[in-house]
Amino acid sequence: MPLALETIRLVKRFGGLLAANDVSLAVEHGEIRGLIGPNGAGKTTLVNLVTGVHPPDMGDVKLGGQSLRGCAMHEIARLGLVRSFQVTRLFGNMTVSENLMTSFFARRNRATGDGTKQIGNMLELTRLGPLADTQAKKLSGGQRALLQMACGFMVPGSCYVLDEPFAGINPVIKDAIIDMIVDVNRRHGATFLVVSHEMAIVRRLCRQVTVMMEGRVAAQGTLDEVARLPEVIAGYLGKALE
């Protein structure tokens, strides 16, 4: 069985800055992989390379064994790769329900069933029901993040790339997001690559983590394994665990 998500020697330069320097990553089917590293390490850049926001200068991305070279962003999404943005992006002038419906229409297929029913489920799961007809731009930061996640789950994807889904969110909403991730992972066998600084959550969700520093993959293993490496402690965890 091919890997769910694979990056092969990705290189991306922004002017003089090597934001991705020979990044190779292999995520198995059904795995929830953690991606950690200090700010500016290139985590978001990697997410953007995988999802087609930036074309890589060199290297390739494979989704379920299929190369994504030359694929437009929307084509990658239609192959089942779902992402969330670190800085939450929603359709601000559309209501909560309309945001969910748009995500549904964008990726629906023969098997996806009834969008209205699925919106009902999502509103219940996220407890955003009372806000169903509220414009997304009027929501709080946490509600926005939650809605962005819910949009990604309207049609189950095969692979999720989540960029700091827990940053700046209250614990109740954090738990709601964790529950959604675990649920989609168990029920649909979806694969996850989760960027996060929250070590407690990473420990709970991810058997394996990848550490990025200065555009490179610095280490990989269980969280406890990488936490013991001197270079990881020096470059990242020393600061993160303080």
Next chain:
Amino acid sequence: MSASFAFPPSFRRSVITIVVTAAVFAFAPLVAGSFALHVLTISFYFVILAASWNLLAGYTGQFSLAHHAFAAIGAYTSGLLGYHYGVPAWIGIPSGVVMAALFGVILGRLVLRMRAIYLAIATWAFAETVHIYLTADYQFTRGELGLSVKPLYGSVDPLPYYFTFLALTVLVLIGLRALIDSPIGYFMRAIKDDELRAKSLGIDTTRVKIAVFSISSAIAGLAGAFYGHFIVLLSPQMIDFSEMAKIVIMVVIGGFGTFLGPVIGAAPVQMVMTYLQKYGEWNLAIFALIVIVLMRFSMEGLASLFTPLWRNLWARHDA
């Protein structure tokens, strides 16, 4: 894309409202004189132009300034086919629609990646080019002399034209409402709000934008083609910038990006402008000022006054 899709309940309500309103207007000839009917007919023409431009600018965020040119392309296609080749209106009008749609696809593709202000300038340049062509190639287009077009009906009686444009308006509005309530309508609004996010969800934004450009151009071409067979004399003035400004004014005063906006904005603006015609360009300037104020303070247009009314009207059904 073969998954099932059902229109929301609001779609049926909109259709009912459109049909009932049109039925009321069907009685207008009992009370209105022929000049008033003429003005109303032209108002319907502008409702169609304003509503189709609103689809492009208000819903999708492509602030085109070529909409009047697409109406002219529809009008001149049918007019020229009739004038030079004796082609009847029932072939000329669909030809005008197709021509406008084709130019819409081409222009839509050209301006695809342009940001707001560049798109506005590029589409304005396109309109000017069409304007210049119609004036310059006068041997074919008759230029400023004017192209005479066969009337749609035998007589000059305004009544059949009134009903033709009323019916056309109903059809176009129902069609637009259906489009807005369908997946592509969600995609249009998504693109206007955040194109990158729309792409990341799997929406082929290029296709949607070009499709909307050509649909809205085709509708302008349709209105223009009928208009030509109604006013029977076409001139390049149809692509005067003031015509485009009028469309913008109607939509902004009515409610930019709302369905009702262009519908209720067009007629009052057209009527006031007709009756204030003796003040010439000044009345355009006054309206332009109103538009600047409305946009500057991001005030909603007339449509927002009707929102509570609309809710109350259907509240009992929802309860």
